[in-house]
Amino acid sequence: MAVKEAVKKKIVSREFPEYIRDPNPDIGLDETIKRLTPEKIEKAIKAVLGGRSARIKAVLDTCIHCGLCAEACQWYLSNDKDPTYAPVAKMRMTIWEMIKREGKVDAEFIKQCARIVFTECNICHRCSMYCPYGLDITFMIGMVRRICFLLGVIPQRQMDQDQAHIVSLNQVWYSPNDWLDTNQWQEEEIGAGFKDLRIPIDKEGVEAMWLPLGAEPKTGIYHIERTAKIMYAAGVDWTVPGKDVWDSSNMPMFVRDFETMQRIVRGLYENAARLRVKKMVLTE
Amino acid sequence: MEFLSSTALYNILRGPLVWIAFIVFIGGSIYRVKSFINLVKEDKTILPFISLKATLRSLLHWLVPFASRRWRLKPVFTIMTFLFHICLVFTPIFLLSHNILWYESWGITWWTLPENTADIMTLIVIFTSIFFFLRRIFAKEVKFVTFSSDYIILAISFLPFLSGFLAYHQWLLPHKAMLNLHILFGEIMLIAIPFTRLFHMIYFFLTRSFMGSQFALWHSKEW
Numbered sequence: 209m210a211v212k213e214a215v216k217k218k219i220v221s222r223e224f225p226e227y228i229r230d231p232n233p234d235i236g237l238d239e240t241i242k243r244l245t246p247e248k249i250e251k252a253i254k255a256v257l258g259g260r261s262a263r264i265k266a267v268l269d270t271c272i273h274c275g276l277c278a279e280a281c282q283w284y285l286s287n288d289k290d291p292t293y294a295p296v297a298k299m300r301m302t303i304w305e306m307i308k309r310e311g312k313v314d315a316e317f318i319k320q321c322a323r324i325v326f327t328e329c330n331i332c333h334r335c336s337m338y339c340p341y342g343l344d345i346t347f348m349i350g351m352v353r354r355i356c357f358l359l360g361v362i363p364q365r366q367m368d369q370d371q372a373h374i375v376s377l378n379q380v381w382y383s384p385n386d387w388l389d390t391n392q393w394q395e396e397e398i399g400a401g402f403k404d405l406r407i408p409i410d411k412e413g414v415e416a417m418w419l420p421l422g423a424e425p426k427t428g429i430y431h432i433e434r435t436a437k438i439m440y441a442a443g444v445d446w447t448v449p450g451k452d453v454w455d456s457s458n459m460p461m462f463v464r465d466f467e468t469m470q471r472i473v474r475g476l477y478e479n480a481a482r483l484r485v486k487k488m489v490l491t492e
Numbered sequence: 493m494e495f496l497s498s499t500a501l502y503n504i505l506r507g508p509l510v511w512i513a514f515i516v517f518i519g520g521s522i523y524r525v526k527s528f529i530n531l532v533k534e535d536k537t538i539l540p541f542i543s544l545k546a547t548l549r550s551l552l553h554w555l556v557p558f559a560s561r562r563w564r565l566k567p568v569f570t571i572m573t574f575l576f577h578i579c580l581v582f583t584p585i586f587l588l589s590h591n592i593l594w595y596e597s598w599g600i601t602w603w604t605l606p607e608n609t610a611d612i613m614t615l616i617v618i619f620t621s622i623f624f625f626l627r628r629i630f631a632k633e634v635k636f637v638t639f640s641s642d643y644i645i646l647a648i649s650f651l652p653f654l655s656g657f658l659a660y661h662q663w664l665l666p667h668k669a670m671l672n673l674h675i676l677f678g679e680i681m682l683i684a685i686p687f688t689r690l691f692h693m694i695y696f697f698l699t700r701s702f703m704g705s706q707f708a709l710w711h712s713k714e715w
Contacts, residue, residue: 226636261531261534261535262528262531262532262534262535262538263535263538265528265531266528266695266698266699266702269689269691269692269695270689270691270692270695270696270699271689272642272689272692273634273637273638273639273642274634275631275633275634275636275637276562276566276569278633279565279566280562284633289632289633291632291633291635291636292636294633294636294637296633296637297633297636297637300636300637336703336706337562337707337715338561338562338715339562339703340554340562340696341692341695341696341699341700341703342550342554342699342700342702342703342704342706343699343703344702344703344706
């Protein structure tokens with residue numbers, strides 16, 4: 209019996225015919241672009257690119273189009289050296305085109321940009337390490353992420369994580385009570401096997417304040433257990449903060465939500481100042 | 493051809509156009525650097541992190557062939573680009589014929605290259621330019637980001653060397669015509685530098701300083 213294999217219809221970019229991909233539906237991109245108008249798009253682009261800051265100018269005026277950054281990029285190398293994955297290609301297909309057309313691009317183009325900068329680049333900076341000029345290509349990618357963020361065109365999962373930070377100041381929708389409960393529960397559980405093992409909350413003047421990633425108390429509870437045991441064995445005078453912000457994962461940063469990003473960072477430092485700690489210890 | 497070989501043309505190229513070329517080149521470059529640094533100052537998060545030590549470390553790392561991993565990964569390209577740039581910069585400066593012109597105009601003179609060496613260096617520029625040209629056509633990742641401006645700046649740097657070589661050996665065109673063309677191409681190149689991406693020759697030092705300082709800030713090594 210012959211088995212018919214469904215042939216996936218490939219997506220080919222209108223502007224760049226070499227850009228060919230499998231379809232990857234995401235309501236964060238497909239639905240949100242329906243709300244866009246050319247005026248909104250142009251306004252967002254002009255607001256972000258503004259007077260062509262020094263960083264943008266440095267890249268535009270110095271990049272000699274040598275393509276050496278390509279070999280630095282894991283996306284390029286793992287996709288059979290497809291030239292559309294090269295860092296310089298990603299810039300060409302997004303921000304260079306936006307600048308060339310002075311912000312007059314349509315919603316389909318924005319969706320393509322969002323796909324490129326959110327799902328085909330992870331801003332690791334390897335390209336900057338391999339560029340002979342040391343150009344900050346990731347900055348340009350970040351600018352495009354900012355433009356997409358302002359227009360609301362972001363992969364659904366990443367937007368959801370940003371939402372969690374906006375509402376609860378952590379990645380996992382924890383309420384302040386959830387956070388305190390989790391620490392107290394762990395202290396009870398593991399403390400049974402040790403003499404005087406504590407998970408101090410809001411202890412002042414300590415050596416180290418531990419700031420976990422959001423996922424640790426929620427889905428990786430053994431991290432709290434292990435950290436407590438390590439601190440106990442090492443004899444470190446430590447604490448966790450008793451109020452927001454305790455989650456050091458900064459998901460707003462990835463979608464260039466600067467406003468929330470600042471709230472998170474400020475919250476972390478305010479806790480450190482309030483408790484007069486010597487060091488802030490982050491999981492990651 | 494009459495005009496191209498004429499002394500009248502030579503006098504213009506050798507006289508006022510030299511002034512214009514150098515004034516535009518030097519003045520334009522200074523202006524471009526200054527306005528770039530002003531732009532950098534507006535972005536308040538750049539200058540406070542620039543470190544001289546990191547800059548020097550970065551420059552040394554990247555100006556030595558095969559020092560950085562990037563250079564080691566592409567040995568042919570590395571050799572080509574270093575040869576190209578070294579010969580491009582030092583041939584015009586230390587060429588005997590150019591030295592004579594400086595002596596005629598200003599009475600100054602300095603060490604010059606032996607003629608054979610200068611010949612070989614010029615040929616190196618010619619052949620490495622051809623390498624870059626072919627690379628733009630045949631390397632896929634380069635082709636995707638190659639535009640007409642890239643071919644133009646390559647031609648602007650290539651033509652003074654080709655015409656200089658031909659003028660010296662008196663091939664192809666009558667000597668005076670070739671010479672006039674050579675001077676014209678050289679002046680076009682000088683004038684083009686502050687207005688095109690040929691200015692990367694200056695920007696290299698500034699962008700390298702920035703990224704070198706960033707690596708130092710991140711306690712990361714120079715790759």
